[in-house]
Amino acid sequence: MKFYRGVILNPKSDTVCEFMPDGVLVVSGPAGRAKIEAVLTWDRAQEKYGKAIRASNTFDFRDSVILPGFFDMHFHWVQDEVRTMPKDSLLQWLEKYTFPAEARFSDPAFAKARAREFFKRLARVGTFGGAIFSSIHDCALSAAMKESKGNFVIGNVLMTMNSPNELTQTEEEAIALTRKLLKKFGKRFAFTPRFAISTSPGVMKEGARLADRAGCFKQSHLSENLQEIDFTLSLYRGLRGFQKVKSYTEIYQSTGMLGSRSLLAHGIHLSRAELRILSRTRTAIIHCPTSNAPISEQGLGSGLFDFKKTERAGVRWALGSDIGGGPVLSMFDVMRSFVEQNARAGVKGASCIKALYRATLAGAEILGVSKQTGNFKKGKDATFLVVSLPGQGKPSQSTDAQSLLARILRTPGLDREAFDRLVQLSLYRGRIAV
Numbered sequence: 001m002k003f004y005r006g007v008i009l010n011p012k013s014d015t016v017c018e019f020m021p022d023g024v025l026v027v028s029g030p031a032g033r034a035k036i037e038a039v040l041t042w043d044r045a046q047e048k049y050g051k052a053i054r055a056s057n058t059f060d061f062r063d064s065v066i067l068p069g070f071f072d073m074h075f076h077w078v079q080d081e082v083r084t085m086p087k088d089s090l091l092q093w094l095e096k097y098t099f100p101a102e103a104r105f106s107d108p109a110f111a112k113a114r115a116r117e118f119f120k121r122l123a124r125v126g127t128f129g130g131a132i133f134s135s136i137h138d139c140a141l142s143a144a145m146k147e148s149k150g151n152f153v154i155g156n157v158l159m160t161m162n163s164p165n166e167l168t169q170t171e172e173e174a175i176a177l178t179r180k181l182l183k184k185f186g187k188r189f190a191f192t193p194r195f196a197i198s199t200s201p202g203v204m205k206e207g208a209r210l211a212d213r214a215g216c217f218k219q220s221h222l223s224e225n226l227q228e229i230d231f232t233l234s235l236y237r238g239l240r241g242f243q244k245v246k247s248y249t250e251i252y253q254s255t256g257m258l259g260s261r262s263l264l265a266h267g268i269h270l271s272r273a274e275l276r277i278l279s280r281t282r283t284a285i286i287h288c289p290t291s292n293a294p295i296s297e298q299g300l301g302s303g304l305f306d307f308k309k310t311e312r313a314g315v316r317w318a319l320g321s322d323i324g325g326g327p328v329l330s331m332f333d334v335m336r337s338f339v340e341q342n343a344r345a346g347v348k349g350a351s352c353i354k355a356l357y358r359a360t361l362a363g364a365e366i367l368g369v370s371k372q373t374g375n376f377k378k379g380k381d382a383t384f385l386v387v388s389l390p391g392q393g394k395p396s397q398s399t400d401a402q403s404l405l406a407r408i409l410r411t412p413g414l415d416r417e418a419f420d421r422l423v424q425l426s427l428y429r430g431r432i433a434v
């Protein structure tokens, strides 16, 4: 057994986060497969474990915060290079920066080297679960599968129309690749049409059928900005079988893209009727606040996601960084942006506790792995982060989870990448990850 002593934060729901100013995470089992034995106060641990607590198996992090690893439920690992490029609008940014950057991943040596570097950085910022978009290329997806550490589903984007030549596949190629990768990676594979604009309905239909049959996740983008929605609808209303389609959501509905294993990023401009469809099909929305943020904050200026309307409709949702639409990899920055943008708009209820839940356990629930990970509970994986508190004062001086989290999330001036350096140590199933 090992004892990790520190200020413990254990997210449980939108409104509840366990807070222990002097707590212990008790971990047992071999590194790489270690589980949580208990989470309790230092006093209780001493009573319960007595002499089993020794200097050699106790790690003193009393000046730091211990919290579970993050779930980043939507990001593009192949867009790391373009996350800080100038962003005027979604469709232009894709054409000018993103597509050329993704085209480079056709080279297996390049893809391998980039994957090694990127996934090390991902572990360093504390992300150990989520859903990932790769480029269209087989070699880039395989590199990501090999290097990623955590509960991830990953898919190669499919692009069969309205895409630059070097990134355009035929429908036959797209389906053949889907079959091959599904077989090779099983449930770690996610069927990933980039968005309705770039993937022909026939490919979405057939791929969604194959993914459903295999019990795999499906993911795409939905309703990010108005220009994209207009273009999507005008495009599909010209296609056979879609002349009468009423909404963007209906396009995904009629191609079989919705369901309890479906993750759709953004969902900013949804009507009530669309939310009803998403709720009925148990489709999840992934909200990416740093990507949707105003252009002055290095986002794409798409608008503010209405989490209240979404929750009222009974639609499940979690947070994502949307790298490279979002500029910073750390989920701390994503949580900060969610809290700050809602506060600025006068929306109540966007607490730090809610942000932490939506960046951890909510993602694990949506991916169906919350029995195994997502927060601290006896029997769950020993996957956790040790975080130093920026600025003055010890974390144990905070009186509750909300105020401690607010201190962690306080904007570090203009240097938002400072969030990437907050994690001192990250452990994945009891083994030091980086």
Ligand SMILES: [Zn+2]
Binding pocket: 074, 075, 076, 221, 265, 322, 325
């Ligand atoms: Zn995205």
